[in-house]
Amino acid sequence: MPFHFANVLVFAAIAILFVLGSLVGGHFLRPHNPTAEKEMIYECGEKPIGQAWYNFNPRFYLIALVFVIFEVEIAFMYPVASVYRSFIEKGQGMLAFLEIFVFVAILAVGLAYVWAMGDLEWVKGLKQDVLKAAREAREQPRKAA
Amino acid sequence: MDNLASLRFFLPESILTVAVLAMFVQDLLTRRSARRVVYLTAGALVWLAIVAFATLQMPAGTASLFGGLLQHDPLRMFFTWVFLGATLLTIVIAPNSGQISPNRLGEFFALLFALVLGMYLMASASDLLTIYLSIETVSLVSYVLTGFRRGDRKSNEAALKYVIYGGVASGVMLYGMSLLYGLFATTRILGEAGIAAQLSDVTSRIFLAHAFGGQPAAQLALIVAIVFVLAGVGYKIASVPFHMWCPDVYEGAPTPFTAFLSVGPKAAGFAVAIRFFFATFERQLPDGAFAQVGDVPWPAIIGIISAATMTLGNLTALVQTNLKRMLAYSSIAHAGYLLMGLAAASAAGVQSILVYLVIYLFMNVGAFLVVIAVANARGGEQISDFRGLSVAAPVTALTLAVFLFSLTGLPPLAGFTGKYLVFAALVQRGGFWNVILAVIGVLNSAISLFYYAKIIKAMYLDEPLDRTPMRVPRLYTGLLVALAVPLLVFGVYWGPLVRWASTAFGGPTPI
Amino acid sequence: MVGPVHYLVLAAILFALGAAGVVIRRNAIIVLMSIEIMLNAVNLSFLAFSRFPLVPVAPMQAGIYAGQVAVFFVIAVAAAEAAVGLAIVIAVFRSRTSVHVDEFDTLKL
Numbered sequence A: 001m002p003f004h005f006a007n008v009l010v011f012a013a014i015a016i017l018f019v020l021g022s023l024v025g026g027h028f029l030r031p032h033n034p035t036a037e038k039e040m041i042y043e044c045g046e047k048p049i050g051q052a053w054y055n056f057n058p059r060f061y062l063i064a065l066v067f068v069i070f071e072v073e074i075a076f077m078y079p080v081a082s083v084y085r086s087f088i089e090k091g092q093g094m095l096a097f098l099e100i101f102v103f104v105a106i107l108a109v110g111l112a113y114v115w116a117m118g119d120l121e122w123v124k125g126l127k128q129d130v131l132k133a134a135r136e137a138r139e140q141p142r143k144a145a
Numbered sequence B: 001m002d003n004l005a006s007l008r009f010f011l012p013e014s015i016l017t018v019a020v021l022a023m024f025v026q027d028l029l030t031r032r033s034a035r036r037v038v039y040l041t042a043g044a045l046v047w048l049a050i051v052a053f054a055t056l057q058m059p060a061g062t063a064s065l066f067g068g069l070l071q072h073d074p075l076r077m078f079f080t081w082v083f084l085g086a087t088l089l090t091i092v093i094a095p096n097s098g099q100i101s102p103n104r105l106g107e108f109f110a111l112l113f114a115l116v117l118g119m120y121l122m123a124s125a126s127d128l129l130t131i132y133l134s135i136e137t138v139s140l141v142s143y144v145l146t147g148f149r150r151g152d153r154k155s156n157e158a159a160l161k162y163v164i165y166g167g168v169a170s171g172v173m174l175y176g177m178s179l180l181y182g183l184f185a186t187t188r189i190l191g192e193a194g195i196a197a198q199l200s201d202v203t204s205r206i207f208l209a210h211a212f213g214g215q216p217a218a219q220l221a222l223i224v225a226i227v228f229v230l231a232g233v234g235y236k237i238a239s240v241p242f243h244m245w246c247p248d249v250y251e252g253a254p255t256p257f258t259a260f261l262s263v264g265p266k267a268a269g270f271a272v273a274i275r276f277f278f279a280t281f282e283r284q285l286p287d288g289a290f291a292q293v294g295d296v297p298w299p300a301i302i303g304i305i306s307a308a309t310m311t312l313g314n315l316t317a318l319v320q321t322n323l324k325r326m327l328a329y330s331s332i333a334h335a336g337y338l339l340m341g342l343a344a345a346s347a348a349g350v351q352s353i354l355v356y357l358v359i360y361l362f363m364n365v366g367a368f369l370v371v372i373a374v375a376n377a378r379g380g381e382q383i384s385d386f387r388g389l390s391v392a393a394p395v396t397a398l399t400l401a402v403f404l405f406s407l408t409g410l411p412p413l414a415g416f417t418g419k420y421l422v423f424a425a426l427v428q429r430g431g432f433w434n435v436i437l438a439v440i441g442v443l444n445s446a447i448s449l450f451y452y453a454k455i456i457k458a459m460y461l462d463e464p465l466d467r468t469p470m471r472v473p474r475l476y477t478g479l480l481v482a483l484a485v486p487l488l489v490f491g492v493y494w495g496p497l498v499r500w501a502s503t504a505f506g507g508p509t510p511i
Numbered sequence C: 001m002v003g004p005v006h007y008l009v010l011a012a013i014l015f016a017l018g019a020a021g022v023v024i025r026r027n028a029i030i031v032l033m034s035i036e037i038m039l040n041a042v043n044l045s046f047l048a049f050s051r052f053p054l055v056p057v058a059p060m061q062a063g064i065y066a067g068q069v070a071v072f073f074v075i076a077v078a079a080a081e082a083a084v085g086l087a088i089v090i091a092v093f094r095s096r097t098s099v100h101v102d103e104f105d106t107l108k109l
Helices: A002-029 A058-089 A093-116 A126-144 B003-029 B036-056 B074-096 B102-124 B128-146 B153-184 B195-200 B202-211 B215-237 B245-252 B255-281 B298-317 B323-343 B347-378 B394-408 B414-429 B432-460 B474-492 B495-504 C004-024 C028-051 C062-096
Strands: B063-065 B070-072 B282-284 B290-292
Touching (some): A058 A093, A093 B003, B003 B036, B003 B063, B003 B070, B036 B074, B070 B102, B074 B102, B074 B347, B074 B495, B102 B128, B102 B255, B128 B153, B128 B215, B128 B255, B153 B195, B153 B215, B153 B245, B153 C004, B153 C028, B195 B255, B215 B255, B215 B298, B215 B323, B245 B323, B255 B298, B255 B323, B255 B347, B298 B323, B298 B432, B323 B347, B323 B414, B323 B432, B347 B394, B394 B414, B414 B432, B414 B474, C004 C028, C028 C062
Antiparallel strands (some): B282 B290
16 A cells, blocks of 8 residues: 555656756756846736736626536536436436426526626626617717707 | 425425526516516515415325435424415515615515525425525525625625624534434434434444444534534524624615514524424324433523523613614524423424414514614614604504514413413423523513513603604505404414414324 | 544544634635635545445445535535625625725624
């Protein structure tokens, strides 16, 4: 039993040595010639703006909340999928399918509600505002005339 | 019973699930309509009527559903009627309360039905897992409904406190359940290899005694597990030490929901407690009495919690100035009185709880209804807002007096019946500590008179705030009278109620 | 050899850490995270009892799987609780731009 973990230990040691070795080797081999651009924080080629520590937009949370529910749904689908074959053999395939279908249908109504209430829009209510502005713009000339 | 056969007994729950979805869809369909409040209320009432009809059609007797996950029995049926009553009152009160915006009424009803579904499941859960899931269903929906008024600071804050306390309580309860699962290698309470069967089985008791190197260790593990499970139940019924959420949530939540919360989930919590303790640790003898199994001192634990709960609730209620908050502490105190019936550990004790819960439904919802009416007309829930109510709205003031005196437990009102039955069950059970507990209960009732009488004094004796007649919706006046009259009737004629309770529990059919 | 006791002790430690986090930490989001730790400690305890039963049970008896089934449901409930909790935290943040539980004192004893 202890030997199984010896494999892990050897892998861990090699991994650590590899990273340390390449960093230390690179430090001695590379030329040292810093400029202002090189000292800058790397952000995929963009110029960094402001601090890295700031509050996330709460809209991310709202999308994430809806996502979490549907993510966990998979946890319940998977066990059913793994024993579905035995249900078919017993001739109850349709029953198992219907049970899972009801489960997903309930969640789908929830998603439809969220969608219809506009909570999936990135900026809630923007669409209505734009439409209203367009309507007013249309009606403005008529009133003037 | 297998899954397909069980569906017949699961009909009310299935209809409730459909009702939740239907209310959401109806909410979307009627969004543009000007008469949406009428449509939505009518829709909710129709669905409730269908559920009630399905509940009425349920076969009598006992049955184990879904392989032992749920239990169908008279106790479950009794509680479903309490839930339906509370839901009906909430649906009727909510649209006129001015606390729930018409734009979100459909959402409110849909969530309310989800909550009722959770309570139905609580009343029949007979497996540790279904107990946990049903309690969580009720809790999660309660959090959302407490924070229903999104822009309101009080409502938000109450919801956040509720979530945090609720999360901790359910975590503790779950930990206790994992210990029980470890001790018995099953989550079923009833049935062949269930916890109850194992506890009364001599060979497995000998095993328990030796499992952890001796009796005390196994006994201790069992008691710790039960105390932890009690945390979850105690949180739902708002007993010490899990009562802290109660005043904040009652004050912050929309009042129609507060009224519901003080009755429905509390009753459901007692359903779980009764089923869990009586199925697991008690065995009914042929003569109907109960004998303890497994040497777990659960009546003593409950008795201590009961005494602490009612004393703390009543003493804190004395210094409140906000009526909603005072009623919250009073509801904590009532949880204490109800726990006394459980501590009696007898059929009479449980029957007294059932009777008390029905009476409590009438008097507490009634009191909250008056709070809504006064808050809408006078813009406040403080006791000072009730000054001279007898002049401005005589009927409302009179009914509130009936509700408050009934909550105190003064004869000839129904509150007295409930308390009398609880005390009688405790004294009948006998024993020094049971009598002490009953004495503490009587003393507490006397304390409670002080703060209830404070409101009555404000209404009848204090200088009126406003002499002009207060506008109370006719619907509310009718409801108040409809709630107050049964309290007068049950105060002198409680036979049918007691008979109904005795068919629900401890009668010819053992649980 | 790692046995049931190790897992159970780890579960107890995690549970205590979660409970301590709820009591000590002042940021509402971290309090919710602590509650998640408590629930996951319970999951570990369920799984340990399921893998190493204390009571002698037949290998294919349903009780063995009951603990593992419970874990699935606890995960789902924990996700739902986190969703509701975070939604409420956002609502609170919008109305008072703070998530520190010490500052929530509009409702007092």
